[in-house]
Amino acid sequence: MPIVEALGAVLCVAAVIVAAAGSKGDAAFGRGLLEALIVGTPIIVGVYALRAPGNARFGIALLAIGFFWSFTALGQTSASVPYTIGRLATWCVFPCVVYLLLAFPDGRIAPGLDRVVLVGMVGVLAVLFLGTAPLVEAYPPKTLWATCTTDCPANALFVLDHQPAWLPRLILVREWAVEVLWLGLFWSMWRRWRAATLLPRRAMGPVFAAGAFLGVFHIAHITYRQLGGPTDTVIALSSAWTLCIVGVCATFLLGLVRRRTMLARTLATLGAALRTSGSSAAVRNALATALRDSTIEVLFRDRGTREWRDTSGRPVVWPVSPAAGRAVTTFGAENCTVEVALVHDPALHDDPDLLDGVGGMVLAAWRHDRTIAELAGAMSDLEESRRRLTEAADIERVRIQRDLHDGAQQRLVALRIRLGLAESQLETDPAAGIVAVRELGFEAERALDQLRSLAHGVYPSLLTDHGLPDALRSLAREAPLPIRVRADDVTRHPIELESAVYFTCAEAIQNAMKHAVTASAIWVTLRQSSTALHFEVRDDGVGFVATERFGRGMRNMYDRIEAVGGNLAVEAIPGRGTLVVGSIDLH
Numbered sequence: 001m002p003i004v005e006a007l008g009a010v011l012c013v014a015a016v017i018v019a020a021a022g023s024k025g026d027a028a029f030g031r032g033l034l035e036a037l038i039v040g041t042p043i044i045v046g047v048y049a050l051r052a053p054g055n056a057r058f059g060i061a062l063l064a065i066g067f068f069w070s071f072t073a074l075g076q077t078s079a080s081v082p083y084t085i086g087r088l089a090t091w092c093v094f095p096c097v098v099y100l101l102l103a104f105p106d107g108r109i110a111p112g113l114d115r116v117v118l119v120g121m122v123g124v125l126a127v128l129f130l131g132t133a134p135l136v137e138a139y140p141p142k143t144l145w146a147t148c149t150t151d152c153p154a155n156a157l158f159v160l161d162h163q164p165a166w167l168p169r170l171i172l173v174r175e176w177a178v179e180v181l182w183l184g185l186f187w188s189m190w191r192r193w194r195a196a197t198l199l200p201r202r203a204m205g206p207v208f209a210a211g212a213f214l215g216v217f218h219i220a221h222i223t224y225r226q227l228g229g230p231t232d233t234v235i236a237l238s239s240a241w242t243l244c245i246v247g248v249c250a251t252f253l254l255g256l257v258r259r260r261t262m263l264a265r266t267l268a269t270l271g272a273a274l275r276t277s278g279s280s281a282a283v284r285n286a287l288a289t290a291l292r293d294s295t296i297e298v299l300f301r302d303r304g305t306r307e308w309r310d311t312s313g314r315p316v317v318w319p320v321s322p323a324a325g326r327a328v329t330t331f332g333a334e335n336c337t338v339e340v341a342l343v344h345d346p347a348l349h350d351d352p353d354l355l356d357g358v359g360g361m362v363l364a365a366w367r368h369d370r371t372i373a374e375l376a377g378a379m380s381d382l383e384e385s386r387r388r389l390t391e392a393a394d395i396e397r398v399r400i401q402r403d404l405h406d407g408a409q410q411r412l413v414a415l416r417i418r419l420g421l422a423e424s425q426l427e428t429d430p431a432a433g434i435v436a437v438r439e440l441g442f443e444a445e446r447a448l449d450q451l452r453s454l455a456h457g458v459y460p461s462l463l464t465d466h467g468l469p470d471a472l473r474s475l476a477r478e479a480p481l482p483i484r485v486r487a488d489d490v491t492r493h494p495i496e497l498e499s500a501v502y503f504t505c506a507e508a509i510q511n512a513m514k515h516a517v518t519a520s521a522i523w524v525t526l527r528q529s530s531t532a533l534h535f536e537v538r539d540d541g542v543g544f545v546a547t548e549r550f551g552r553g554m555r556n557m558y559d560r561i562e563a564v565g566g567n568l569a570v571e572a573i574p575g576r577g578t579l580v581v582g583s584i585d586l587h
Helices: 002-021 027-049 053-076 080-091 093-103 113-135 167-195 198-226 231-276 280-291 346-350 352-428 430-458 461-466 468-477 495-515 552-563
Strands: 297-301 308-310 327-332 338-344 483-488 522-528 532-539 566-572 578-585
Touching (some): 027 053, 053 080, 053 093, 053 231, 053 352, 080 113, 093 113, 093 167, 093 198, 198 231, 231 352, 280 297, 280 352, 327 346, 327 352, 338 352, 346 352, 352 430, 461 468, 461 495, 468 483, 468 495, 468 522, 495 532, 495 552, 552 566, 552 578
Parallel strands (some): 483 522
Antiparallel strands (some): 297 308, 327 338, 522 532, 532 578
């Protein structure tokens, strides 16, 4: 971009210097100013248009035309060849403006009338203008492009002894052709403005108005000269339509700035409406208001069911077949997964920046709402998991209280009573009292053993003393079904993590022994990486059909692993066994 800007500035300055240096007296300033406007305006607008991807093609066209128009400065030179090049370049100015009016704002020529007008203009330029250059003995003197009067250089392309007598009639024909092409251009601009959506229409408005003024002054100039009007009036009309060329290029900038401003304002309004919308229907209404399209529809793809629905929640058959006069545009992730579709007016395709912006905002709003819903579901699941953990803890506490009451507490109460009896015997029968005290010692040992057993019911002693692999191997030795335990480089971890894995594996083993009646063995694998502890319990039993409803044991497995930040998955295929796989992050 800086190189283009520097090159444009150099060409503009050089053209101004050449044009001003070749002019005489007071005409030097006016000729230099005209050259600065004719060359500098399209270059400045082209540089601005390049900043927007949707207008880059039009920006390149403006830059190329601005560079080409710098050759018009050669019309002020005194040498025959450069002077001829300069005069021929002025003939190309008008066709270039026609192309810009047809290509605004995206740089593309629409098929149909627009291409017919452009091809007609190129044909008239090639055949009736440039094609007649070898027949013109001298170019018209004293114009805005060449201020010479009687001392103008000769036409370097002239190949005859004298100018043909029929050439004025041919010039008259080409001027009529230009007027007919102007009528076609008028109709093209009106038709495109009427068919455009809101943003392109407001951007085209000032441009097409300036183009209309240009056409009116050009036709008036041609007609008045054909009717033999005064020379000063003809020159004034010529000056007017020439300056209108500068005005058209300036309105290109005005239209692009206005379009970009309105695009930002429309997207900001839409964004504010989407932020406050609470439903899919509200999103559709916000789009209809922002785009002024009451029939626009938004389709969403559900991530879970993969089905398409409209904003009313009704299912939609995909791919959708739009009604006549409607178009469908899809939006989705980078992996080509389509998530949102807009059914809209086909004219919206003429404004890709607006369509992409609207689609991106709707897609972001849809993903935001979906994330909020998933988060709410996750919070509900977390609350349910916490409730089950609390319930399990309460059940465990009741069990411990029952065991204490029915076991250790009763034994200790009995021990206290027998201590009182032994005390009485020591006073009345010391020998019998000593025997009773000795028996109380054995009773105390049994009470301690019962308390130890109760404590081991919370955390197995092998788990707390030796770790997870040894605890699972001990569990495997007591099972009636062969259980093969494999542990690879498993180290010690916090007891809450080890106990979660232990009790989950124990529950999976118990489920396998209970339900996998045809299983020949159970395989338990522990594996530790640098970031996680992995485990799996597998059997070769009958398997089962997985459902979303789990029993208490299965829910406890999920709750235990999720409580320590892990993940658990159960894979079951009827006739091929069951696999319980889990992992816990170690960081």
